[in-house]
Amino acid sequence: MHIHLNPSSGVPIYRQITDEVKVAFLRGSIRPGDRMPSVRELAGNLGINPTTVVKAYDQLENESLIVRRQGQGAFVADGMQLIHPQALSNLMTQAARQMAIEGRRLGLSEIELLAFLQEELAKLRPRSKEKKK
Amino acid sequence: MHIHLNPSSGVPIYRQITDEVKVAFLRGSIRPGDRMPSVRELAGNLGINPTTVVKAYDQLENESLIVRRQGQGAFVADGMQLIHPQALSNLMTQAARQMAIEGRRLGLSEIELLAFLQEELAKLRPRSKEKKK
Amino acid sequence: MHIHLNPSSGVPIYRQITDEVKVAFLRGSIRPGDRMPSVRELAGNLGINPTTVVKAYDQLENESLIVRRQGQGAFVADGMQLIHPQALSNLMTQAARQMAIEGRRLGLSEIELLAFLQEELAKLRPRSKEKKK
Amino acid sequence: MHIHLNPSSGVPIYRQITDEVKVAFLRGSIRPGDRMPSVRELAGNLGINPTTVVKAYDQLENESLIVRRQGQGAFVADGMQLIHPQALSNLMTQAARQMAIEGRRLGLSEIELLAFLQEELAKLRPRSKEKKK
DNA sequence: GTGGTCTAGACCACT
């Protein structure tokens, strides 16, 4: 499972971790029963404080997406299977609603809003000739 | 000038106020020289803490969009004329970038993201038979 | 709302807080809409670290028993009404099951187990002539 | 000697082992001088980590209930005879106190607590038609 | 080695 953080995005680190874990499951990178990286290990890899990882794991356990066993580690739970692509939708829906509300608040038309989004997406588009790292 | 707050949007209240003031100017609802509602009056109308209004006015004054005159109140400044329709774009661009980054973080395609936005816009669409207020 | 901690019980502090909040609701000490003590205030009163209170409040918010508003504080949520005396049952059922399993593991009879419990309860019984503090 | 673990009881595994050994003695299943199963053998049978068995044996040796002889294995010690039925009481007393304290913490009456225990015992009761193994 | 809890203290944004 590869987790990559974007420190300047404003999204809390523990939130980025929980989201990436869900995405990893949807991609098939992890499956129920798999052992999660240990708290210390993940914290080390990401260069962050272990308690931040603990917070992320707490959340995941609250959602029954992982289970933790004393002295053994954390494991992907069966509940993870409830994460359907639908779940991603929920994460995105929130972001989309934010933008929709903002646009409406400013009195812009739907077409204008879609154009704004399209433009930002274009900016993020990787250059075609760049090799994938 | 009519200011409407959306407490559940996640946008800070003081930010909603400053944005709405700018929009009010662009719509022609307010003009340089106009008197702004007093802090207490606006706070009362919106049912929020006066210090929140103060923070919004502070910010507007910092941007030279309003001026305050001791004992008289706050007034729309000439600087407000620097607010071009462009300004709206900047506000929206920010929101759009947020959504674009979030979508990229979750590994969704551009078309999927546009669909999400479109759906949220549809939800906000007023019912056809409702009269616009 | 009066929260009292038992530092030597082995029960995590944050867990004692969440439980006591639920009990406080069941007793009618707090009601939906009420403001909860602030994190710093409660931590000060209990003589514990604020982050421990934060952890307790996190849990309560996860269960939709409280809501938090930036800069305003935490408030008892409507979801608290879902806490029926039933909920206490759940907390107790867990403890009871622990004891039942332990007893069975040791091969004791039901009557013997009830006797054990009764004896311990008797030990905790306050002396009749003691004045309530 | 038959040892059965309940992984979901919350009782530490090493504790379950030491307790079951004591119970085995009280039942007459093992006697001073008997050879204990080897660490690897027991760990294999129970499907647990050998170090966990080592910890259990360490504890039993500390209590002089077993002795280890280099290269030969662990044997039930004479000290085991000090285990009186009383010992069972001590184990249970602890569990009972836990439950009593928890109940008191939640403000329940003694009768309510006894009812909770009775209910949990009933749940564990084997079905009438099932033959005892 | 693993997770579980707690402390102390920091910085930030919002009201």
Next chain:
DNA sequence: GTGGTCTAGACCACG
């Protein structure tokens, strides 16, 4: 003032 997040480091229990 409020909550939100993160760091650094400690001690414990379990395997």
